Amino acid sequence: MGIVKAMLDSGIVPDFIVVDGAEGGTGAAPVEFSDHIGLPMREGLLFVHNVLVGAGLRDKVKIGVAGRIVSAFDIASALAIGADWTNAARGFMFALGCVQSLSCNTNRCPTGVATQDAVRQRALVVPDKAQRVHLFHANTLKALADMLAAAGLSHPSDLGPHHLVRRVSATEIRLFSDLHVFLEPGELMSGRCEHVFYRRNWEAARSDSFDRLP
Numbered sequence: 001m002g003i004v005k006a007m008l009d010s011g012i013v014p015d016f017i018v019v020d021g022a023e024g025g026t027g028a029a030p031v032e033f034s035d036h037i038g039l040p041m042r043e044g045l046l047f048v049h050n051v052l053v054g055a056g057l058r059d060k061v062k063i064g065v066a067g068r069i070v071s072a073f074d075i076a077s078a079l080a081i082g083a084d085w086t087n088a089a090r091g092f093m094f095a096l097g098c099v100q101s102l103s104c105n106t107n108r109c110p111t112g113v114a115t116q117d118a119v120r121q122r123a124l125v126v127p128d129k130a131q132r133v134h135l136f137h138a139n140t141l142k143a144l145a146d147m148l149a150a151a152g153l154s155h156p157s158d159l160g161p162h163h164l165v166r167r168v169s170a171t172e173i174r175l176f177s178d179l180h181v182f183l184e185p186g187e188l189m190s191g192r193c194e195h196v197f198y199r200r201n202w203e204a205a206r207s208d209s210f211d212r213l214p
Contacts, residue, residue, distance in 0.1 A: 001202055002207060014061060018064040018065070018087065019044045019066070020041070020067060021039065021045075023040060028102075041067030041068070041078070042081065046082060046180055048082075049063060053183050054198060055186075063083050063084050064085045066088065070091040074086070075144055075156075076164075079156050080160055091136060095135075096111075097111040098114075108120065160177070161175065162177040163176075164176045166179055181195055181197075
């Protein structure tokens, strides 16, 4: 929120912001960081999307997301709640042959994916793996196109939170549009934001510092 206030004060607005969720990351990451530090991608996406919408800047800033994006549905579900595009690494790593040995930082990757060791690199046969990666990407996009067609949509940008539902109990499902908070354009700037979390934190945020106002 402080960064967004700085955008408003300075008139300097980035072309895009990428939200990288805590569920992503490399096998070389410290375990405590992987297990306990960071925000899930979808929560981070909703927060960034809402703050930009509430500040009247969403149409000027694109949002990309990453964090365990593998399947076509992963892509669709992120686009539906505010992302303009998704980044992915995990699925492509699997297509290359990654077996998640968590040895990325040791130079001893058993499949040759994450190593500078010339001998171990021989395990990665480029012509074969290139075809696997190409097919994974092509089939993922085809699956996304099939989902859009099944929903009667013609483009990924047509996806919205009202297109998805989540089961919240054994007897109830709810639309994403009802399950999550979505601010109205300019709502934070109006001073009449109805959502306490967003209102209080917006009031406390500063454009010159990440410290809260006293």
